[in-house]
Amino acid sequence: MKTWKRIRHFWSRRQYERDLAEEIRLHREMAGAxxxxxxxxLEDSRAVWGFAWLESLAQDVRYALRGxxxxxxxxxxxxxxxxxxxxxxxTLFTVFNAYxxxxxxxxxxxxxxxxxxxxQRGAGHAFTVRDYEEFRQSEVAFSDVLAYxxxxxxxxxxxxxxxxVSGNFFQLLRAGTFLGRPxxxxxxxxxxxxxxxxxxxxxxxxxxxxxxxxxxxxxxxVVGVANPAFGGVADFPSSFWVPLAAYSQVEGQPPExxxxxxxxxxxxxxxxxxxxxxxxxxxxxxxxxxxQKATGVRLQSHAxxxxxxxxxxxxxxxxxxxxxxxxxxxCANVSSMMLARAPARQREIGIRVSLGAGRARLVRxxxxxxxxxxxxxxxxxxxxxxxxxxxxxxxxxATLPEEFAQVVRIVELSPDARVFGFILLASLAxxxxxxxxxxxxxxxxxxxxxxxxxxxxxxxxxxxxxxxxVTQVTVCALLLxxxxxxxxxxxxxxxxxxxxxxxxxxxxxxxxxxQAAAAAALASQPDVxxxxxxxxxxxxxxxxxxxVVPSGNKDTILQGYNFVSAEYFRLFRIPLLRGxxxxxxxxxxxxxxxxxxxxxxxxxxxxxxxxxxxxxxxTEPGKDPYFSRLPAYRTALVIGVARDVMNxxxxxxxxxxxxxxxxxxxxxxxxxxxxxxxSRKTVEEALDRIAPSAADYISRMDEAxxxxxxPFRVVFWITAFLGGLALALTVSGIYGVLSYLVSQRTREIGIRVxxxxxxxxxxxxxxxxxxxxxxxxxxxxxxCALAAAPVFTHTVAALQPYDAVAYAGGVFLVLAAAVGAAxxxxxxxxxxxxxxxxxxD
Amino acid sequence: xxxxxxxxSPDFLPGTLEMLILKTLSRGHxxxxxxxxxxxxxxxxxxxxxxxxxxxxxxRLLLNDYVEAHWGVTENNRRARxxxxxxxxxxxxxxxxxxxEFLLAGIARVMEA
Numbered sequence: 001m002k003t004w005k006r007i008r009h010f011w012s013r014r015q016y017e018r019d020l021a022e023e024i025r026l027h028r029e030m031a032g033a034x035x036x037x038x039x040x041x042l043e044d045s046r047a048v049w050g051f052a053w054l055e056s057l058a059q060d061v062r063y064a065l066r067g068x069x070x071x072x073x074x075x076x077x078x079x080x081x082x083x084x085x086x087x088x089x090x091t092l093f094t095v096f097n098a099y100x101x102x103x104x105x106x107x108x109x110x111x112x113x114x115x116x117x118x119x120q121r122g123a124g125h126a127f128t129v130r131d132y133e134e135f136r137q138s139e140v141a142f143s144d145v146l147a148y149x150x151x152x153x154x155x156x157x158x159x160x161x162x163x164x165v166s167g168n169f170f171q172l173l174r175a176g177t178f179l180g181r182p183x184x185x186x187x188x189x190x191x192x193x194x195x196x197x198x199x200x201x202x203x204x205x206x207x208x209x210x211x212x213x214x215x216x217x218x219x220x221x222v223v224g225v226a227n228p229a230f231g232g233v234a235d236f237p238s239s240f241w242v243p244l245a246a247y248s249q250v251e252g253q254p255p256e257x258x259x260x261x262x263x264x265x266x267x268x269x270x271x272x273x274x275x276x277x278x279x280x281x282x283x284x285x286x287x288x289x290x291x292q293k294a295t296g297v298r299l300q301s302h303a304x305x306x307x308x309x310x311x312x313x314x315x316x317x318x319x320x321x322x323x324x325x326x327x328x329x330x331c332a333n334v335s336s337m338m339l340a341r342a343p344a345r346q347r348e349i350g351i352r353v354s355l356g357a358g359r360a361r362l363v364r365x366x367x368x369x370x371x372x373x374x375x376x377x378x379x380x381x382x383x384x385x386x387x388x389x390x391x392x393x394x395x396x397x398a399t400l401p402e403e404f405a406q407v408v409r410i411v412e413l414s415p416d417a418r419v420f421g422f423i424l425l426a427s428l429a430x431x432x433x434x435x436x437x438x439x440x441x442x443x444x445x446x447x448x449x450x451x452x453x454x455x456x457x458x459x460x461x462x463x464x465x466x467x468x469x470v471t472q473v474t475v476c477a478l479l480l481x482x483x484x485x486x487x488x489x490x491x492x493x494x495x496x497x498x499x500x501x502x503x504x505x506x507x508x509x510x511x512x513x514x515q516a517a518a519a520a521a522l523a524s525q526p527d528v529x530x531x532x533x534x535x536x537x538x539x540x541x542x543x544x545x546x547x548v549v550p551s552g553n554k555d556t557i558l559q560g561y562n563f564v565s566a567e568y569f570r571l572f573r574i575p576l577l578r579g580x581x582x583x584x585x586x587x588x589x590x591x592x593x594x595x596x597x598x599x600x601x602x603x604x605x606x607x608x609x610x611x612x613x614x615x616x617x618x619t620e621p622g623k624d625p626y627f628s629r630l631p632a633y634r635t636a637l638v639i640g641v642a643r644d645v646m647n648x649x650x651x652x653x654x655x656x657x658x659x660x661x662x663x664x665x666x667x668x669x670x671x672x673x674x675x676x677x678x679s680r681k682t683v684e685e686a687l688d689r690i691a692p693s694a695a696d697y698i699s700r701m702d703e704a705x706x707x708x709x710x711p712f713r714v715v716f717w718i719t720a721f722l723g724g725l726a727l728a729l730t731v732s733g734i735y736g737v738l739s740y741l742v743s744q745r746t747r748e749i750g751i752r753v754x755x756x757x758x759x760x761x762x763x764x765x766x767x768x769x770x771x772x773x774x775x776x777x778x779x780x781x782x783x784c785a786l787a788a789a790p791v792f793t794h795t796v797a798a799l800q801p802y803d804a805v806a807y808a809g810g811v812f813l814v815l816a817a818a819v820g821a822a823x824x825x826x827x828x829x830x831x832x833x834x835x836x837x838x839x840x841d
Numbered sequence: 842x843x844x845x846x847x848x849x850s851p852d853f854l855p856g857t858l859e860m861l862i863l864k865t866l867s868r869g870h871x872x873x874x875x876x877x878x879x880x881x882x883x884x885x886x887x888x889x890x891x892x893x894x895x896x897x898x899x900x901r902l903l904l905n906d907y908v909e910a911h912w913g914v915t916e917n918n919r920r921a922r923x924x925x926x927x928x929x930x931x932x933x934x935x936x937x938x939x940x941x942e943f944l945l946a947g948i949a950r951v952m953e954a
Contacts, residue, residue: 002904002905005904005906006904019912019922020896022920023872023873023896023921023922024873024892024896026872026873026874026919026920026921027873027874027877027892027895027896028892030874031874038892040893041891041892041893041896041897042896044893044894044896044897045896045897045899045900046900047897048897048900048901048904049900049904
């Protein structure tokens with residue numbers, strides 16, 4: 001009823017206005033005297049009819065738009081500044097959303113949980129295929145369980161990362177296919193391609209189903225292409241899926257371990273399931289030795305690519321903070337721009353106040369103005385984020401070491417409701433940030449002064465503006481110092497001597513059964529200098545550890561170890577400091593001898609000659625798959641000491657101590673052959689003679705070395721970009737504040753000059769203002785960086801967060817920028833002519 | 842009439858002004874100025890109602906259908922908007938009167954205790 005009346009009123013509101021105005025006029029006439037504001041009475045009466053807010057809203061919007069038309073430069077600057085910052089944050093959120101928030105494209109993703117049990121050391125049990133089958137048959141807690149193992153193999157000449165999966169994989173997930181059919185439990189020699197692989201590698205061939213592809217030279221029939229959105233259940237998109245049976249055929253043995261993922265029974269909560277699994281795991285491991293008994297279970301949601309856990313948050317929060325700070329700076333900049341406009345607005349607002357406008361109404365008006373700026377800024381941000389993602393992806397593939405670029409696949413980065421929600425919230429937050437403070441400040445006007453025509457005396461926003469500038473400088477210093485720290489770390493890594501001469505060396509990964517033939521074929525190639533077999537190629541991750549007892553000692557020491565053939569040291573130009581390399585016979589026989597690295601020799605036999613000593617191996621075979629390959633002997637004789645080299649991830653910085661045991665290309669379980677050759681083509685030619693797609697992967701070792709510092713390079717460029725942006729915003733912020741200050745103090749400066757102040761002292765006065773703010777800001781920024789430092793020392797060992805040079809560089813850059821920003825305003829102040837300024841009033 | 846402290850009189854308890862207007866109109870239809878005058882006279886000048894509170898209150902009553910408005914002519918032959926109480930308005934007046942008396946009695950008891 002009331003709503004209906006309101007709507008009717010809204011239609012005839014012109015008539016209503018006229019009536020009301022006449023009524024009030026009459027009232028005043030009869031009263032014979034006017035008191036109070038007729039406008040206020042009108043406005044309050046109008047407000048009763050409810051839709052008035054709508055009308056006054058429309059009024060405010062019209063008014064704001066008119067204002068923007070008058071100063072388009074201001075509106076454009078605000079939209080561009082906020083749009084850029086919003087765009088960057090949206091980009092980050094889109095990536096975060098795609099990996100951590102968006103559920104994977106399967107039926108009921110939230111009921112999928114990865115499962116393993118943990119032993120007393122807290123290590124998760126690694127399921128074998130047999131473990132998995134037993135677990136599945138026991139039908140505990142889950143309605144069904146799948147298993148998968150990641151495969152890294154060449155499919156028709158393209159190296160890819162795919163998954164070998166249990167037969168029920170597609171049925172359990174109910175993922176469906178785009179073409180053909182999914183994998184079924186009875187399948188063996190078949191393959192399902194991902195939609196992206198089908199498009200990128202096979203030209204979206206509509207007749208692909210039924211064709212035969214070679215995975216590591218083993219023929220598989222294509223039975224289907226998965227749905228475009230489906231990427232499997234691992235934390236990266238898979239390029240293909242094959243049955244576990246095909247894995248055994250391709251690799252010559254079933255996978256050592258599989259990851260197990262179950263679907264909750266309908267109506268069963270994760271907590272109940274966890275409890276049931278804990279009971280089951282304890283029973284299942286009851287007969288095993290204590291070290292292998294289950295003490296707990298781990299249940300991890302597989303609803304998204306990367307689970308939303310404390311770990312994933314710990315990694316992303318610093319990134320979000322860095323991006324958020326840029327948004328904060330942008331808001332601060334816009335805020336101070338609005339404050340700079342304030343004196344002009346003050347007059348207009350004073351007039352409105354004296355006409356009876358309420359403060360709430362004025363604040364609302366100013367906030368609507370901010371909101372009207374935020375809406376196009378959000379749209380601009382969306383467009384910018386799209387462009388940034390395209391550009392970023394292309395940049396990543398262009399700068400990534402070639403060997404990674406061919407296998408790395410990123411998820412589809414499409415915006416969805418969550419992304420739009422984020423933009424909406426972020427732009428609203430930005431509006432409040434940049435609009436509220438100026439709105440409150442500006443409306444703090446007193447009626448009396450406004451009536452007198454004096455609109456400036458009450459206006460003291462200096463403190464707020466100073467706070468904004470200090471915030472900007474702080475954030476800017478923090479980002480630049482961080483960029484400096486990362487840059488120095490990257491430089492340290494890239495000039496670091498790995499000790500292995502990687503130029504001209506290729507790593508060839510291929511199945512065991514091809515290795516002997518491949519080594520022979522490669523060695524017979526004319527421009528191949530050397531071929532070596534190796535268990536774990538260096539620079540591809542930390543060394544495996546083995547427990548040994550050195551002769552003349554009783555303590556067990558954990559040492560990094562590897563298996564290499566005799567040619568390894570020559571191939572990588574690693575000099576032997578003492579003793580000798582393996583003889584060819586020792587390599588072939590896998591004799592009980594060992595070459596130790598310099599640092600290992602120092603650790604095992606301090607102050608003694610290592611050559612001639614023996615080590616006793618204490619690690620038990622087979623207990624833990626992590627130590628899957630052990631020497632067949634229990635003691636080994638040290639025959640040589642090799643110079644230290646970097647073996648694994650260089651950022652761990654502690655993998656130079658290594659025991660080299662002999663091996664040869666015929667031995668099982670070596671992961672790679674290393675070839676020193678003049679060109680990649682030579683290597684490929686030799687390998688093609690063995691079998692189609694025999695090599696999974698041919699990589700250049702110098703790229704592997706370069707890739708060690710790649711993550712740091714990426715982090716540096718991102719931080720440097722954010723820091724640069726922050727610097728630009730800060731410079732314009734300081735410039736704006738000082739320009740405003742100079743224009744406000746023109747008269748005062750004029751008097752000073754008239755009284756004999758020199759150019760130098762005027763410049764000093766303005767500079768002082770800027771330098772004080774900049775000094776406070778940089779000090780705070782450096783303190784923030786120091787406070788954040790301990791977090792990063794724990795996560796990345798190569799990072800030295802207390803890097804004096806980085807700090808000095810960041811601080812210097814910010815201070816220099818502050819001086820630069822203050823230069824022009826101070827010059828203008830120095831140019832003030834007292835004769836003109838003093839006459840103006 | 843002199844100066845008036847405030848237009849939107851904060852001296853009224855919320856809703857009392859509407860009650861007074863309804864009471865005034867229950868004696869016959871009247872225009873805005875007439876209502877204000879009546880309340881002032883009857884209260885012996887202790888209640889002065891400014892247009893800033895009178896007209897918003899009248900709008901609230903109109904919106905709730907407690908009064909209706911129509912244009913008429915005053916004794917002095919001037920066009921004016923007259924307000925008349927409706928049946929719903931009378932009911933509302935009764936109810937407000939009761940709750941007001943109840944409230945007043947309560948306040949009195951507290952003040953005399």
